[in-house]
Amino acid sequence: MRSASATIRDVARVAEVSVASVSRALNGHSSVHPDTRARVVAAAKTLGYVPHAGARSLSMARTHAIGVVLPDLHGEFFSEIVRGMDREVSARGYHLLLSNMHADAALAAQAIRSMRGRVDGLIVMAPQLDAEGLDDALPPDLPAVLVNAHDDIGRAGFRVDNAAGIAAVVRHLVDGGRRKLVHVAGPSGNIDAGERREGFLTAMAEHAPGVEPVVIEGDFREASGATAVGLLRARGLAFDGIVAANDMMALGVMAALREADIAVPRAVAVTGFDDVPLARYLGLTTVRVPIADMGARAVARLIGALEDAPLTDDVETIDTDLVVRTTTGS
Amino acid sequence: MRSASATIRDVARVAEVSVASVSRALNGHSSVHPDTRARVVAAAKTLGYVPHAGARSLSMARTHAIGVVLPDLHGEFFSEIVRGMDREVSARGYHLLLSNMHADAALAAQAIRSMRGRVDGLIVMAPQLDAEGLDDALPPDLPAVLVNAHDDIGRAGFRVDNAAGIAAVVRHLVDGGRRKLVHVAGPSGNIDAGERREGFLTAMAEHAPGVEPVVIEGDFREASGATAVGLLRARGLAFDGIVAANDMMALGVMAALREADIAVPRAVAVTGFDDVPLARYLGLTTVRVPIADMGARAVARLIGALEDAPLTDDVETIDTDLVVRTTTGS
DNA sequence: CCGATGCTTGTAACCGGTTACACACGCCAT
DNA sequence: ATGGCGTGTGTAACCGGTTACAAGCATCGG
Numbered sequence: 197m198r199s200a201s202a203t204i205r206d207v208a209r210v211a212e213v214s215v216a217s218v219s220r221a222l223n224g225h226s227s228v229h230p231d232t233r234a235r236v237v238a239a240a241k242t243l244g245y246v247p248h249a250g251a252r253s254l255s256m257a258r259t260h261a262i263g264v265v266l267p268d269l270h271g272e273f274f275s276e277i278v279r280g281m282d283r284e285v286s287a288r289g290y291h292l293l294l295s296n297m298h299a300d301a302a303l304a305a306q307a308i309r310s311m312r313g314r315v316d317g318l319i320v321m322a323p324q325l326d327a328e329g330l331d332d333a334l335p336p337d338l339p340a341v342l343v344n345a346h347d348d349i350g351r352a353g354f355r356v357d358n359a360a361g362i363a364a365v366v367r368h369l370v371d372g373g374r375r376k377l378v379h380v381a382g383p384s385g386n387i388d389a390g391e392r393r394e395g396f397l398t399a400m401a402e403h404a405p406g407v408e409p410v411v412i413e414g415d416f417r418e419a420s421g422a423t424a425v426g427l428l429r430a431r432g433l434a435f436d437g438i439v440a441a442n443d444m445m446a447l448g449v450m451a452a453l454r455e456a457d458i459a460v461p462r463a464v465a466v467t468g469f470d471d472v473p474l475a476r477y478l479g480l481t482t483v484r485v486p487i488a489d490m491g492a493r494a495v496a497r498l499i500g501a502l503e504d505a506p507l508t509d510d511v512e513t514i515d516t517d518l519v520v521r522t523t524t525g526s
Numbered sequence: 527m528r529s530a531s532a533t534i535r536d537v538a539r540v541a542e543v544s545v546a547s548v549s550r551a552l553n554g555h556s557s558v559h560p561d562t563r564a565r566v567v568a569a570a571k572t573l574g575y576v577p578h579a580g581a582r583s584l585s586m587a588r589t590h591a592i593g594v595v596l597p598d599l600h601g602e603f604f605s606e607i608v609r610g611m612d613r614e615v616s617a618r619g620y621h622l623l624l625s626n627m628h629a630d631a632a633l634a635a636q637a638i639r640s641m642r643g644r645v646d647g648l649i650v651m652a653p654q655l656d657a658e659g660l661d662d663a664l665p666p667d668l669p670a671v672l673v674n675a676h677d678d679i680g681r682a683g684f685r686v687d688n689a690a691g692i693a694a695v696v697r698h699l700v701d702g703g704r705r706k707l708v709h710v711a712g713p714s715g716n717i718d719a720g721e722r723r724e725g726f727l728t729a730m731a732e733h734a735p736g737v738e739p740v741v742i743e744g745d746f747r748e749a750s751g752a753t754a755v756g757l758l759r760a761r762g763l764a765f766d767g768i769v770a771a772n773d774m775m776a777l778g779v780m781a782a783l784r785e786a787d788i789a790v791p792r793a794v795a796v797t798g799f800d801d802v803p804l805a806r807y808l809g810l811t812t813v814r815v816p817i818a819d820m821g822a823r824a825v826a827r828l829i830g831a832l833e834d835a836p837l838t839d840d841v842e843t844i845d846t847d848l849v850v851r852t853t854t855g856s
Numbered sequence: 857c858c859g860a861t862g863c864t865t866g867t868a869a870c871c872g873g874t875t876a877c878a879c880a881c882g883c884c885a886t
Numbered sequence: 887a888t889g890g891c892g893t894g895t896g897t898a899a900c901c902g903g904t905t906a907c908a909a910g911c912a913t914c915g916g
Contacts, residue, residue, distance in 0.1 A: 201642065201667050203872060214896045219874060229894060246665055248643035250589065251872035253580050254901050261623070261644070275605030282626050291644070293591070294622040296612050312531065313578035313902080314591070314621070335576055337531045447807070474804055477777070533902060544866045549904060559864060581902035584871050643872080 202243040211239035222247070261291045262498060263315035265308055267323060268296055272472045273487055277343070280491030281319065288499055290316075301325060305333035312338065317498045319343060319491075323386060327351075339501050341494045344387060345511050352497065352507040354490050354514055358388055358469075359395035361483035361516035365439055365467045366399035368481070368518060374437040374465055378410045380424040380449065382441040389416065392441045392469060410435070414445050421448025429456065436464055437524075443468035443475050443482055450478070450523070465524040479522035490514050532573040541569035552577070591621045592828060593645035595638055595652065598626055602802045603817060607673070610821030611649065618829055620646075631655060635663035642668065647828045649673060649821075657681075669831050671824045674717060675841050682827065682837040684820050684844055688718055688799075689725035691813035691846035695769055695797045696729035698811070698848060704767040704795055708740040710754040710779065712771040719746065722771045722799060740765070744775050751778025759786065766794055767854075773798035773805050773812055780808070780853070795854040809852035820844050 208215045213232055221228045221236035228236075239245075253259040262285060266274065278292070285292050293315050297304045304325060311318060318340040325333060327349055334340050345353030369377060379396040382389025393411060400409040412427055414420035421440055425448075428435060440446035446468030453460055460466055468475055471484035493512070501507040538545045543562055551558045551566035558566075569575075583589040592615060596604065608622070615622050623645050627634045634655060641648060648670040655663060657679055664670050675683030699707060709726040712719025723741060730739040742757055744750035751770055755778075758765060770776035776798030783790055790796055798805055801814035823842070831837040 201665055204874095205872080215873080216875075216896060216898095217894085220895090223874085227892095227894060232894080244666075246639045246642045248872050249640065250580055250583050250643035251901095252643070252874075254584055254872080254903090255874045257901070259580060272605070274609070275602070278608070278624070279604070282624060286626055291640075292624040294608070294612060294624060296616055309576045310579065310621075312576045313580035313582070335531055336574075474807060477804060478807065534904095535902080545903080546866060546868095546905075547864085550865090553904085557864065562864080578902050581871090582904075584873090585902080585904045587871070 201248075202245045203248070204245070206243055207236065207239045207245050210243060211235040259314060259316050260289060261293050261315045262495060263293045263295060263308075263311040263318040265295050265297050265304075265311075265318060265320045265322065267299070267321060272470070276487035277321075277491040280488030280493075281495045282491075283488070284492040284495040284499075288495075290495075290499060297322065301329055305329070308333045309335060316502050317341070319494050319498060339498060339507050341498045341501075341507070342511075343490060343494055349511065351509055351511075352501070353511045354494055355511055356388060356485055356490070356514045357516055358391035359398065361469060361485070361518070362392050362395035362439065363399040363402075364516070364518040365469075365481075365483060366396065366403050368520065369437045369439070369465055369467070369524065370403045372465065372524060375404050375407050376435045377404070377407070377437040377439055378412060378424075378428060378433070378435045380412050380414045380421055380438060380440045380445050382414060382416045382445075384413075386416070389441055396439060414441065416442050416445060418444045418448040418451075421445035421450075422452035423448075425449055425452035425456065438464060438466050440466070440468050443470045443472045443480060446480055446482070446523075447474065447478065450480070461523050461525045467524060471519055475519075475521070481521045481524040482519055484517040484519050486514060486516075531578075532575045533578070534575075536573055537566065537569045537575050540573060541565040589644060589646050590619060591623050591645045592825060593623045593625060593638075593641040593648045595625050595627050595634075595641075595648060595650045597629070597651060602800075606817035607651075607821040610818030610823075611825045613818070614822040614825040614829075618825075620825075620829065627652065631659055635659070638663045639665060646832050647671070649824050649828060669828060669837050671828045671831075671837070672841075673820060673824055679841065680839055681841075682831070682839055683841045684824055685841055686718060686815055686820070686844045687846055688721035689728065691799060691815070691848070692722050692725035692769065693729040693732075694846070694848040695799075695811075695813060696726065696733050698850065699767045699769070699795055699797070699854065700733045702795065702854060705734050705737050706765045707734070707737070707767040707769055708742060708754075708758060708763070708765045710742050710744045710751055710768060710770045710775050712744060712746045712775075714743075716746070719771055726769060744771065746772050746775060748774045748778040748781075751775035751780075752782040753778075755779055755782035755786065768794060768796050770796070770798050773800045773802045773810060776810055776812070776853075777804065777808065780810070791853050791855045797854060801849055805849075805851070811851045811854040812849055814847040814849050816844060816846075 204215050204218050208218045213236060217232055218236050221233040222240065264281060282292055295307050297307050304322060312335045318338055320340055321343040342349060342351055342353030345355050379393060381393045397409055400407060410433060412424040414424055438449050440449055446466055449466050450460060453464060458464055468480050468482035471482045475482045534545050534548050538548045543566060547562055548566050551563040552570065594611065612622055625637050627637050634652060642665045648668055650670055651673040672679060672681055672683030675685050709723065711723045727739055730737060740763060742754040744754055768779050770779055776796055779796050780790060783794060788794055798810050798812035801812045805812045
C-alpha cells in the first residue's frame with residue numbers, strides 16, 4: 197500500500213511503454229495498438245492510477261472548472277442559484293469553484309484575481325462593483341458572465357425582469373379593486389430594489405392613474421416590513437394593498453398587520469417578490485423568480501462560450517411569474 | 527491591451543531579472559535586494575501580472591482548495607452546510623470545490639476520484655457508500671473528513687447526536703403530561719433516521735415506562751407526515767403527541783391534523799427535527815441542528831490536518847438543542 | 857594579500873501531465 | 887530495389903510556476 201499516488205511514469209514503467217503511449221491509451225486516442233492499450237489499462241488498474249487533474253490542466257490550459265463569485269447572500273437565493281449552476285455544470289463534466297466575496301471592493305477584486313489558473317471562466321454577482329471596478333478586477337483572458345447585472349454593463353450577463361414582475365402584481369391588485377397601494381422598497385444601492393421601485397411607480401401611473409403612489413423605505417429584511425406598517429399607521433395613511441419589494445419584508449408586514457388586528461386580505465392585501473419556500477406555506481401572493489434557471493443559463497452560456505463562439509456582450513432577461521395565493525384573495 | 531495574461535517570464539524580462547528573483551520578490555522572500563523587489567513589483571503592476579494558481583499548485587503540491595462531495599440534498603441543509611464551510615474556508619484563504627454526487631455508487635466514486643490534483647482534501651457526505659465503498663473511492667493520499675458518518679466508519683468524521691435530540695423531545699413531551707406518543711420515522715436506509723428511531727424507543731422506555739411506543743414509517747417528505755396521520759386515525763389509535771423524525775414531516779402532520787379538526791397543541795402536540803427556518807414561522811417545537819457549525823468544524827479539522835498533524839480517525843459528535851415553540855404549548 | 861563569510865542572483869531541475877515531431881516498421885505499387 | 891504510405895511508438899519540449907544549488911561579489915579578519 198503506497199501512500200503517494202502513482203504517476204503516469206509509474207504506469208509507463210509497469211506497462212513497459214513510454215509515457216506518451218500511456219497518455220494516448222488512457223485518453224482514447226485512436227492510434228494505439230490494442231495490445232498496448234490493454235497493457236496500459238492493466239497497469240493503471242493495478243497501480244490504482246488516477247490522473248492528476250492539476251497537471252493536466254496546466255498542459256491543456258483547460259481546468260474544466262467554473263468560478264462562482266457571490267456576495268454573502270441569504271440562504272434561499274444562494275442555494276437556489278448554486279443548485280441551478282450545479283445541475284448544468286455536472287451535466288457537462290465541469291466543477292464549481294466557490295468564492296464568497298467580501299463587501300470591500302479591493303478584497304472582491306482580489307478574490308476574483310485569485311481564480312486565475314484555477315478556472316476556465318467566471319460567473320460573477322457583484323452588486324458593489326460597477327463597470328470600471330469589474331474591468332480591472334477581471335483578468336482579461338477569463339470569460340465572465342454577470343448575474344444581476346446593470347443593463348448597461350457592456351458585458352455578458354443576466355437580469356431579472358423586475359419591472360414586469362411588479363407590474364403584474366399591481367395589475368392583479370387593481371383588478372381586485374385595490375387602489376391605495378403602498379410599496380415597501382429595498383435598499384437604495386441594490387439594483388433589483390431600484391428596478392422594483394421604478395416598476396411600481398410606472399405601473400401605478402398606468403393602472404391606477406390619479407392615485408398618488410406611496411413608497412416606504414425598507415432594507416429587504418423582515419423587520420423593516422413591520423417598521424413600514426408602523427410608519428404608515430403613524431402617518432394615518434389609508435391603504436388597501438402593500439407591495440413589498442421582497443418576500444421577507446412581506447412577512448414582516450403580515451406580522452405587523454396581524455398584531456394591529458388588520459385583516460389580510462379583507463382590509464389589506466399583501467404581496468412579496470422572489471417566492472421563497474416560506475411564501476407557499478404562509479399563502480403569500482408573490483412573484484416567482486426562477487433563480488435556479490438563471491444559474492443554469494449562466495453556466496450554459498459560459499460553457500458554450502468556452503467551447504464554441506466567444507461571449508457576446510448582451511444582457512439576457514429572466515422572466516418572472518405572478519403566483520396568486522391567499523394574501524390577495526378576493 | 528494583450529489578450530493572454532502575462533507570465534512570470536514576461537515580468538522577469540521587463541524587470542530585467544531572472545524568473546527566480548521574480549518569484550522570490552513576489553512571495554516576500556527575505557533575501558531579495560530592495561531595489562530588485564521594487565523593479566519586480568513595478569513590472570508586475572504595469573503588466574497586470576497575476577500568478578497562475580494552477581502552475582503554482584503543481585510545483586508546490588498544494589492547491590489551497592477543498593473538495594466538497596454532497597448528495598443531492600434539499601435546499602436548507604445544502605445552503606447551511608456550505609455556508610458554514612465557506613465561512614471557515616475563506617477565513618483561512620482556501621477555496622471550495624463543489625461536486626454533487628449521483629446516487630449511483632460507481633458514479634460517486636468517479637466524482638471523488640476526479641478531484642485528485644484539484645484539491646488538498648475532501649469533505650464527503652456519502653450516505654450510500656459504506657466503509658468499503660469509501661476505501662476504494664478515496665485516493666489514498668487525499669485526507670478526507672466525513673459528514674453524517676456511521677459511528678464505526680474508521681475515518682475522521684462528524685455525526686449529529688440524534689439520540690440525545692430525540693430524548694430531549696420525549697422528555698419535554700412527557701413533562702408536559704403526554705404519554706401516548708407516536709414516532710413518524712424517516713427512510714430506513716438513512717443513518718440519521720435510524721438513530722432517531724432507536725433514540726425514540728430508548729427514550730420512551732426510560733421516560734414513559736409501561737407505554738407501548740408506536741412507530742409509523744415515513745420518508746422525510748412532507749406528504750408522508752400527512753399519510754401517517756391518516757394511518758393512525760384509520761387504525762383508531764389514541765395519541766396525544768407526534769414526534770416526527772424531521773421538520774418537513776411534522777409540517778405534513780400539522781396540516782393533516784388541522785384538516786381533521788384536531789387541535790394542536792391542545793389535543794395533540796407535534797415536534798420536528800432540524801429546525802429549518804419554516805419551523806420558526808409555524809411555531810413548531812423542534813430540535814435545532816447546527817448544520818453550518820458542522821460544516822465549519824469539518825473544514826477546520828481538515829485544514830488543521832493539512833497544515834499540522836495528520837487526521838485522527840475518530841468521529842466527533844455535534845450537539846443539538848431543543849427549541850420549544852407553540853406546537854407543544856402547555 | 858588571501859580565504860572565509862554573507863548577501864544576491866541566476867541556472868536549471870522539477871511538479872505531472874499532453875503532444876509535435878521524428879522515426880522504425882511492414883506493405884504495396886512502381 | 888526503391889519510394890511512398892500508414893501505423894504505432896518514443897523523445898523531448900512545453901504549460902507556469904518554485905526552489906536547490908552554484909556562483910559572483912563585497913566585506914572582513916588574520
